[in-house]
Structures are given as structure tokens and as C-alpha cells.
Amino acid sequence: MPEAVAARRWRPPPLIANPWLRHGLMIGAAIYLYLAINSVPVNWPRIVMGLERGAAFVAGFLSPDFVSRYDEIFEGLLESVIMTVIATVIGIALSVPVALGAARNLAPRPVYYFCRFIIASARTFQEVIIAILFVKMFGFGVLAGVATISFATIGFMAKLLAEDIEAIEPSQAEAVRATGASWLQWLNFGIQPQVLPRFIGLSLYRVDINFRESAVVGIVGAGGIGATLKTAFDRYEYGVAAAILILIIAIVMACEYSSSWIRRRVQ
Amino acid sequence: MLALEGLEKRYRTGDLALKGVSLEVPAGQVMALIGPSGAGKSTLIRCVNRLIEPTGGRVLLKGQDMTALSARGLRRARRRIGMIFQEYALIERLTVMENVLSGRLGYVGFWSSWFRRFPQADIDAAFGLLDRVGLTPFVDKRADALSGGQRQRVGICRALIQNPDLLLIDEPTASLDPKTSRQIMRLIVELCTERGLAAIINIHDVALAQQFAQRIVGLRLGEVVFDGPPSRLDAGVLTEIYGEEDWSQTVRHASEEGGEDDDEALDPARLAANA
Known part of the structure; x- marks a missing residue:
């Protein structure tokens, strides 16, 4: 009679092999989370009081006031749209050379590091912080807003486009090089067709991001509908603020819907 | 037409992919370059038009030294x-x-x-x-x-x-079915004959090389180990190029077909080998 074979147990190997380290990390994380929660001050009486103010705010939204500040709202929106269009065009135009320089498979090392530095600096700071800087440099108004959004667009577009350039199929580019094409022709035939759909998609996506940003940077004085919105809050005109926010939402949704429709068509 | 003189390529990793290859390809000759993966076939043809920069030796195309050309001169030479x-x-x-x-x-x-x-x-x-x-x-x-x-x-x-004066062809049939492979090879050879073009064809399929090329060069570990007409390719030579294996099937067909090709007469064994 054959000898009974002991059942061989199997468990999946743990992510961290060392049990001391594994359990230590878990316990450490739990302790930190507990202490962190306790360090956040919660003022209950203030919250109760604030609920009422919040209710007034929400009530304002139920009766949006499009009429009494019609001119200011219209002007602000027009400014925002202008900012969006100009900044998107400038940002995308400047992002192409930066993206080429930031693609590891195209650029020599020093150019690569320089372009990566531009991208990193454009992405490190949130638009509002950049807007404050440009408002200091150019004064209040649309110019500061355009500069801010263009700069942010470069960071976004160049990074994602550079990644797409790095992911191209090298054989196609090699074949173009083998024909004796010049560098620009090589870009035009070997690289561009491979990244064009993504480029168009990112550009359209950036249009709706930029419109949203144009509303935000206005709050720190960089022009556009954001400035109008801030004024409305400062005057406690919640009805007007509500009207503005509803318009922003409507425009962003319209942009998003149309851009996703176009993106589906090109890809 | 094309002359390689002691062509050498050492990659930055230190691997010596070509160990001083010397070859001459006259105008109008279709030459097949065979050899195991990693033998340096791909590197060799790319060193000719400097898609890969050779680290030693010379490449002479119609007497012009490709390795000495400026960027602009190289682009002009690549056109040919x-x-x-x-x-x-x-x-x-x-x-x-x-x-x-x-x-x-x-x-x-x-x-x-x-x-x-x-x-x-x-x-x-x-x-x-x-x-x-x-x-x-x-x-x-x-x-x-x-x-x-x-x-x-x-x-x-x-x-x-x-x-062009010269065609560099890298595994033209690697992703094609056996019938299409033969059609493509035939087309290439016909066009070379019509236009009097020299061609270097890297190819894995020994049978195809024998069938279509006028000359076969075997490369192993960056060195030419065979250079001759397809008829001289036998089990001994294939062992020299690729290493020990049962080559009897591969070479038997070479002698039987005598360079004549016919899609319908394909041997099932060879079809299987190609699949």
C-alpha cells in the first residue's frame, strides 16, 4: 500500500518577506494615523454655528441672480474665454519644442535635463501660486492670467507629449532616417504621425482644464470670471456668485462633452 | 560596388558584435547573410549606412568611404x-x-x-x-x-x-507566411536583376536564402565563417555557422531543387519548419 503523502500547504508569498518589518510597518502606520486624527482641532460649537451660514450660502444658490450684475458677469466670462483661447494656443505652441527636448530618445543629455527642468518647474507649483507671481510681475488683469495658464499648459502638454514620443515605435523612425531625410523631415515623418492622435487629444483636454483654471486664477487678481466671482463673495451676493458658478459649470460641461466627442473621433 | 574593410563594432556594453568583417559585394549581386541570432547580421547592415556607427574599419560604397562622411554627406549617401x-x-x-x-x-x-x-x-x-x-x-x-x-x-x-545602388534588407520575411515569403523574395530578386542592384539580405530561413541568393555569407559571433555559392552549403557548413544540429532535411532540399522555386512543390516538412 502506498504511503500517504502529507498534503503540501501553499500560501501566496507576502509582499514584504520579513515578518518583523511587515508587522512593524502596519502597527507604525496605525499609530501615526491615530495621532494625526487627534491633532486636528475640532471646534464643535463653531461648526454648529457655521451650519446656519452654510445654509444661507446654499439658499443663495437656489435663487441664482443672473440679472442684477449681468454686465460684470458677461464681461468676466468673455475675458475668461479670451484668456483660455490665447493661453491654450501659446502654451501648446511652446510645449512642442519643450516636449521634443524632454524626450530621452531624441534630445542630447544637456537639452533633456534643461527641458525636464522647465517641465518640473511648471508642474511643481499650483496655478494659483504661479498666478500670484505673475500678478506681481505684470499687475492685475488678463495678461497675468494668460501667462499663468500658458505656463501651466507647457508643463502639462510637454510632459505627456514627451512620454508619448518616448513610446514611439523606433523602427518607423529608423526607416525614415535610412532614406537620407533631414532632421526636420525625420520629425515630420518618423515621429509626428505616431504621436499626433495623442497630441490632439491632450490639446482638447487642455482647453477645458484651462477654462476652469481661468476662473480660479481670477480670484487672485489675474483677470477673468474669477475676479467677478470674488467680488460677488466679498459683497455677500450669494445669488450672483451662484449665477456665476452655474455658468462656469455649464461652460465646462459643454467643453468637456464636445472635446471628448472630438477625441473619440481622432483616436 | 560595396566593400567592407575590417568592419568592427563594439557596443558600449563592451560586446564585440563585429570582429573585423571584410567583404566585397559587386554590382548586381544578391547576397544572403545567414547566421544565428546575435551573430551580428543586423549590426552589419546597419553599419553600412551608419544607422549604427561602426567603431572600426571602413565601408566603401562606390569608392566613397561612408565612415568618413559628415552628417550632411551621410544623408546624401544614404539616399543611394x-x-x-x-x-x-x-x-x-x-x-x-x-x-x-x-x-x-x-x-x-x-x-x-x-x-x-x-x-x-x-x-x-x-x-x-x-x-x-x-x-x-x-x-x-x-x-x-x-x-x-x-x-x-x-x-x-x-x-x-x-x-538606390544598394539594398540593405533585414529579415524581409520574418513575419510572413511561407508562400508570401517566397513571393516577396522573388519580387526582391527580380527587381534587383531588373535594376542591376546589389543587395545584402539578412535572413534566418536557410532554405529561402539558398533558393533566392546568388551568394551566401555565414556570420557567426561577428566573424565570416562561410562565403560561397548556395550549392556549397552543406551540413558541415551549417554546423560551422549555427552549431551542431541535424541538417540533413535542410540541405537535402537544396540539392534537389537546384535553386528552382515553385510554390506548389513545397515540402510539408519545410512548411512546418517555417511555421
């Missing part, structure tokens, strides 16, 4: 060297016509190519080649809409519209 690739390397999102015309990039200015305004003579030549390979109905189809055999035909047109 057509290249056909494994997996076709077509620009997938461009049309068949744009792909064929891309072979003229070295001859036209940037703006002409940007706006796709190629000279009428180039367009005539492109249509001529597409007629020749039977792809005229597909001119405005995107390259990625074609079948493998059709794509490689576009690749052939792109190389030939350069009006």
Missing part, C-alpha cells in the same frame, strides 16, 4: 542605399503613397515634404512602382490597413524609389 525592414517599419498612420514618397525625403526640401508637394516625377515613379507590385488600388489606404505581404511590398517601393 535603400533599406527594407523586418516587420516592414512603415509609417503606420500615413497612406501607402506617403510611405512610398518618404523614400524621396533625401531629395526634396523640408517644406515640400511638409505639405506633401512632391515633384511630379517622384509621383510618377511612385505610381510606376505601385503598379509593378500591384498596389495601385491602395494608394490612399493607411499603411496599417494592409496585410503583411502588401505592407512589405510598400516597403520595397519605398526603398526602390530612392533610386
Whole structure:
């Protein structure tokens, strides 16, 4: 009679092999989370009081006031749209050379590091912080807003486009090089067709991001509908603020819907 | 026509891919380069047009030393060297016509190519080649809409519209079925004969090499270990190139066919070997 074979147990190997380290990390994380929660001050009486103010705010939204500040709202929106269009065009135009320089498979090392530095600096700071800087440099108004959004667009577009350039199929580019094409022709035939759909998609996506940003940077004085919105809050005109926010939402949704429709068509 | 003199390539990793290869390819000769993966076949043909920079030796094309050329001179010299690739390397999102015309990039200015305004003579030549390979109905189809055999035909047109003296061909049949492989090889050889072109064909399929090439060069570990007519390829030579294996099937067909090809007479054993 054959000898009974002991059942061989199997468990999946743990992510961290060392049990001391594994359990230590878990316990450490739990302790930190507990202490962190306790360090956040919660003022209950203030919250109760604030609920009422919040209710007034929400009530304002139920009766949006499009009429009494019609001119200011219209002007602000027009400014925002202008900012969006100009900044998107400038940002995308400047992002192409930066993206080429930031693609590891195209650029020599020093150019690569320089372009990566531009991208990193454009992405490190949130638009509002950049807007404050440009408002200091150019004064209040649309110019500061355009500069801010263009700069942010470069960071976004160049990074994602550079990644797409790095992911191209090298054989196609090699074949173009083998024909004796010049560098620009090589870009035009070997690289561009491979990244064009993504480029168009990112550009359209950036249009709706930029419109949203144009509303935000206005709050720190960089022009556009954001400035109008801030004024409305400062005057406690919640009805007007509500009207503005509803318009922003409507425009962003319209942009998003149309851009996703176009993106589906090109890809 | 083409002469390699002690061609050497050492990669930055330290691997010596070519150990001083010397070869001469006269005009009009179709030469097959065989050898195991990693023998340096791909490196060798890319050193000719300096898609890979050789680290030693010289490449003489019609007496001109390719290795001594400036960037501009190299681009001019590359115009005379057509290249056909494994997996076709077509620009997938461009049309068949744009792909064929891309072979003229070295001859036209940037703006002409940007706006796709190629000279009428180039367009005539492109249509001529597409007629020749039977792809005229597909001119405005995107390259990625074609079948493998059709794509490689576009690749052939792109190389030939350069009006080259030399064709460098890297595994032209690697992703094609046996029948299409033979059709493509036959087309390449016919076109080389028509135009008096020299060609170096990297190829894994020994039977195909024997069937279509006038000369076979065997490369092993970066060195030429065989150079002769297809008829001299026997089990001993294949062992020398690839190492020990049962070669009796492979060479038996070579002697039986005597270089004559016929798609219908394919041996099932060889079909299986190709699949």
C-alpha cells in the first residue's frame, strides 16, 4: 500500500518577506494615523454655528441672480474665454519644442535635463501660486492670467507629449532616417504621425482644464470670471456668485462633452 | 560596388558584435547573410549606412568611404542605399503613397515634404512602382490597413524609389507566411536583376536564402565563417555557422531543387519548419 503523502500547504508569498518589518510597518502606520486624527482641532460649537451660514450660502444658490450684475458677469466670462483661447494656443505652441527636448530618445543629455527642468518647474507649483507671481510681475488683469495658464499648459502638454514620443515605435523612425531625410523631415515623418492622435487629444483636454483654471486664477487678481466671482463673495451676493458658478459649470460641461466627442473621433 | 574593410563594432556594453568583417559585394549581386541570432547580421547592415556607427574599419560604397562622411554627406549617401525592414517599419498612420514618397525625403526640401508637394516625377515613379507590385488600388489606404505581404511590398517601393545602388534588407520575411515569403523574395530578386542592384539580405530561413541568393555569407559571433555559392552549403557548413544540429532535411532540399522555386512543390516538412 502506498504511503500517504502529507498534503503540501501553499500560501501566496507576502509582499514584504520579513515578518518583523511587515508587522512593524502596519502597527507604525496605525499609530501615526491615530495621532494625526487627534491633532486636528475640532471646534464643535463653531461648526454648529457655521451650519446656519452654510445654509444661507446654499439658499443663495437656489435663487441664482443672473440679472442684477449681468454686465460684470458677461464681461468676466468673455475675458475668461479670451484668456483660455490665447493661453491654450501659446502654451501648446511652446510645449512642442519643450516636449521634443524632454524626450530621452531624441534630445542630447544637456537639452533633456534643461527641458525636464522647465517641465518640473511648471508642474511643481499650483496655478494659483504661479498666478500670484505673475500678478506681481505684470499687475492685475488678463495678461497675468494668460501667462499663468500658458505656463501651466507647457508643463502639462510637454510632459505627456514627451512620454508619448518616448513610446514611439523606433523602427518607423529608423526607416525614415535610412532614406537620407533631414532632421526636420525625420520629425515630420518618423515621429509626428505616431504621436499626433495623442497630441490632439491632450490639446482638447487642455482647453477645458484651462477654462476652469481661468476662473480660479481670477480670484487672485489675474483677470477673468474669477475676479467677478470674488467680488460677488466679498459683497455677500450669494445669488450672483451662484449665477456665476452655474455658468462656469455649464461652460465646462459643454467643453468637456464636445472635446471628448472630438477625441473619440481622432483616436 | 560595396566593400567592407575590417568592419568592427563594439557596443558600449563592451560586446564585440563585429570582429573585423571584410567583404566585397559587386554590382548586381544578391547576397544572403545567414547566421544565428546575435551573430551580428543586423549590426552589419546597419553599419553600412551608419544607422549604427561602426567603431572600426571602413565601408566603401562606390569608392566613397561612408565612415568618413559628415552628417550632411551621410544623408546624401544614404539616399543611394535603400533599406527594407523586418516587420516592414512603415509609417503606420500615413497612406501607402506617403510611405512610398518618404523614400524621396533625401531629395526634396523640408517644406515640400511638409505639405506633401512632391515633384511630379517622384509621383510618377511612385505610381510606376505601385503598379509593378500591384498596389495601385491602395494608394490612399493607411499603411496599417494592409496585410503583411502588401505592407512589405510598400516597403520595397519605398526603398526602390530612392533610386538606390544598394539594398540593405533585414529579415524581409520574418513575419510572413511561407508562400508570401517566397513571393516577396522573388519580387526582391527580380527587381534587383531588373535594376542591376546589389543587395545584402539578412535572413534566418536557410532554405529561402539558398533558393533566392546568388551568394551566401555565414556570420557567426561577428566573424565570416562561410562565403560561397548556395550549392556549397552543406551540413558541415551549417554546423560551422549555427552549431551542431541535424541538417540533413535542410540541405537535402537544396540539392534537389537546384535553386528552382515553385510554390506548389513545397515540402510539408519545410512548411512546418517555417511555421
